[in-house]
Amino acid sequence: MKKIAYSILLFTIIIMTYSCDESPQEEKVEPVYSFLLGAYTDSEEQGIGLLTFNPDKNILQTQILTKGVSNPSFVISNRAQTMVYAVEETSGENGGKVKSFKFDRQNNTLELLDTKDTYGDHPCYLSLDPKEEFLVVGNYSGGNFSAYKIQDGILNHVQTYQHEGQSINPARQEKAHVHSTVFHPNGKQLLVGDLGTDKIHLYDFNPTYAVPFNNSDPGSVEVAAGAGPRHLAIHPNGSTVYLIHEMTAELGVYNYEAGKMSKIQALPLTGEDFKGNVGAAEVRISPDAKFVYASNRGDANEITVFEIGKSGTLTFVERVKTGGENPRNFVITSDGKFLIVGNQGSGTIVAFERNLKTGKLSKTGAETKFNKPVYFFRLD
Numbered sequence: 538m539k540k541i542a543y544s545i546l547l548f549t550i551i552i553m554t555y556s557c558d559e560s561p562q563e564e565k566v567e568p569v570y571s572f573l574l575g576a577y578t579d580s581e582e583q584g585i586g587l588l589t590f591n592p593d594k595n596i597l598q599t600q601i602l603t604k605g606v607s608n609p610s611f612v613i614s615n616r617a618q619t620m621v622y623a624v625e626e627t628s629g630e631n632g633g634k635v636k637s638f639k640f641d642r643q644n645n646t647l648e649l650l651d652t653k654d655t656y657g658d659h660p661c662y663l664s665l666d667p668k669e670e671f672l673v674v675g676n677y678s679g680g681n682f683s684a685y686k687i688q689d690g691i692l693n694h695v696q697t698y699q700h701e702g703q704s705i706n707p708a709r710q711e712k713a714h715v716h717s718t719v720f721h722p723n724g725k726q727l728l729v730g731d732l733g734t735d736k737i738h739l740y741d742f743n744p745t746y747a748v749p750f751n752n753s754d755p756g757s758v759e760v761a762a763g764a765g766p767r768h769l770a771i772h773p774n775g776s777t778v779y780l781i782h783e784m785t786a787e788l789g790v791y792n793y794e795a796g797k798m799s800k801i802q803a804l805p806l807t808g809e810d811f812k813g814n815v816g817a818a819e820v821r822i823s824p825d826a827k828f829v830y831a832s833n834r835g836d837a838n839e840i841t842v843f844e845i846g847k848s849g850t851l852t853f854v855e856r857v858k859t860g861g862e863n864p865r866n867f868v869i870t871s872d873g874k875f876l877i878v879g880n881q882g883s884g885t886i887v888a889f890e891r892n893l894k895t896g897k898l899s900k901t902g903a904e905t906k907f908n909k910p911v912y913f914f915r916l917d
Contacts, residue, residue: 569917570589570870570871570915571916573586573602573916574588574910575611575910577626578608579909582601583604584604585621585623586601586602586910587602588886590877592875595901597904608625608627609623614640614916616669618916619640620640621638621647622636624636626660627658628658629654631655632679633657633676635652635653635685635692637652637672655676655679659678660674661676661716662716666744670744671744672684672685672692673720673727675729678714679699680713682697682698682715684697684750695747700731704734704735706763709784713734716731717729718730719771721771722773726740728769735763736760737766737791739796739798741753754796758797758798758799761782761803763785764789767780767818772845775793776792776794776849777790777793777849778790779831780820781831784815786806786817788806789803790849792849806833806837806856814835815835816835821869824869824873825873828842828844828845828854830869832878838863839858839859840864840867840878841855842856855898860878860887861882861885863881863882864881865881865912869891875888876889876891879907880910881910884907884909885907886905886906886910888900889901
């Protein structure tokens with residue numbers, strides 16, 4: 538009997554152990570990603586938006602954070618996500634407008650704190666210095682940029698720097714057109730892409746000076762005539778700059794060393810057999826700094842993927858249709874798993890899954906509508 542009881546006990550222990558081993562594993566839940574959403578507006582009911590993407594449910598959703606902001610085509614937050622800054626891409630006697638908001642991230646609400654003139658028509662770009670003490674606004678039609686010292690959300694204008702010059706395309710380059718203002722990771726220089734003059738202007742940044750921005754030496758680097766510098770992205774190591782050539786639909790690669798730049802490569806965003814209009818727009822570096830992505834509008838409506846080599850040079854990977862018209866802007870999630878693109882012309886936002894090893898994109902099927910989406914700022 539003892540042997541039988543022992544056998545039953547042993548059998549019970551084995552069964553219980555097996556059952557424990559076979560217990561269901563907890564499912565891994567993907568995070569829900571959030572982005573500030575900039576757009577062009579057609580009514581007072583529109584304004585600054587919020588986009589969320591739930592990968593598990595494969596759903597993109599949008600909402601309006603604050604109404605009545607006219608053409609908030611560029612909108613950013615500070616790192617603490619307690620403040621939001623937005624342009625009003627408009628024109629007037631003192632240019633367009635820039636606004637600051639108190640951001641309640643928990644309830645996703647914005648409280649207007651300040652509105653200032655930008656002293657240049659059609660502001661289209663915003664950037665904060667590394668210490669988030671200064672806000673810089675690039676004015677496209679004004680051909681200049683303005684700087685503001687931030688104090689408790691209030692914007693105090695300290696400088697406007699006017700560009701002069703033109704380039705070879707009389708329709709697009711009749712004068713200066715500032716299209717981007719990007720701080721170098723070293724915090725010592727501001728890089729300003731000027732579509733009208735075919736130059737990247739370099740400014741030394743001295744936050745303790747009454748006038749914080751001054752021309753550096755040599756002051757600018759010329760790109761190919763008619764290229765049309767637009768947005769730029771700087772590699773995390775600070776040594777390579779990737780510049781969108783809007784008008785020729787190329788991605789330029791530039792070396793950056795000791796405050797000076799030189800061109801090392803330019804790659805087309807279209808295939809050899811492509812015919813039609815182009816309009817390169819945005820460039821983004823993947824979070825792991827192994828790939829670069831660039832959008833192209835016109836008749837292309839594509840995102841081109843490049844792999845980054847050891848020296849910063851690029852190798853073509855693929856071109857992918859964005860599933861809509863006029864893909865002006867896109868964003869990559871912080872973990873690199875997804876890329877979300879806004880098609881301004883068709884008023885759609887589309888999500889792609891991103892292969893972390895190859896950099897390639899595949900559609901998730903998630904899509905939503907929003908009026909003229911043109912900018913995403915990552916909050917996750």
